[in-house]
Amino acid sequence: MTFFNRISKSSASTNSRNGNRDFVLQNPEYIKDLAAFATDLTNKNHYKAVWIIEMLAETHPELLIPFIDSICGIAAQYKHESAIRGISRTILFLSTSKKISLTENQQEKFIETSLDRLIGVDKIAPKVFAMYALSHFAKTQDWIKEELQIIINKDFANQSAGYKAAAREVLRKINR
Template identity: 75%
Template sequence: MDLTFFNRIAKSNASTNCRNGNRDFVVENPEYLKDLVAFATDLTNKNHYKAVWIIEMLVETHTKMLAPFVDIICETIPKYKHESAIRGMSRTVFFLSTSKTISLSETQQEKLIEICLDWLIGDAKVAPKAYAMYTLGHYAKKHDWIKEELRNIIDKDFASQSAGYKAAAREVLRKISK
């Protein structure tokens, strides 16, 4: 990995300007994309979550760039433990799942559905739970069993969750009830 790029990521912060700047750098220099994904999926690197922030920004605006790396991303997602990485990957899962420019394989979709269910029933923070609900709501259009599972989980947890969770849950329940 290019040491200058490595240091750029390591010294970055969570500000939108910084994350957008790093995203734009990778868009303008796509030869660094392989290094970025390697950095983000190297869970032994203490700054891996900072690379996840860039992937999160890329997948929202330049999804197709990540197509060659979807397998490694899908394989690594369940292994993240850092809260900031989980949050970024929850958005990544949502944008990959709803992308019109990337077609996920059935296996990749199953992995993403599984991790979303894990986030939803586990101890994840509100943002990953909300993105998990949105993603599962998307897949519920294709898999009827997800609707019932999602309703059961939301009904069980609704009263004890935050306002943000409840707002996302109401929106998802409304969409899957149509």
């Protein structure tokens, strides 16, 4: 079975996603193909590759360093709900990783994408991940604090309990 078939036939089950992640970790020569698969929006299964990218970003972000520019370039264009959730977590993990350093341009792209997710019509999870990523960037870029406060306060009353809990935590962090 080819690597692309392996991803295409995978499911959202934990075992399936973990199996693909472990396969890539044991065969790092496939990371380039994985990144190409995940950033190819014409491929109907791109979101399945995003799942693996997300898992790698969480535990082995250094493996993604050569592909961060590609991820930055495509992150805002995802439309599939599962890809949006996965790329939002990927941005959070890459932004907060102590193992890698994002360039100024990469940070700007991730900030822009996170702001778009936060104010957009996405589901709650991508909004929460965007909030957390932005609160991290706010440590070095003061203007983000004000933007976050405005957006969160504007949306707060109409959001879910999960969003509100995350929003309170983010507001506490940025107001320290």
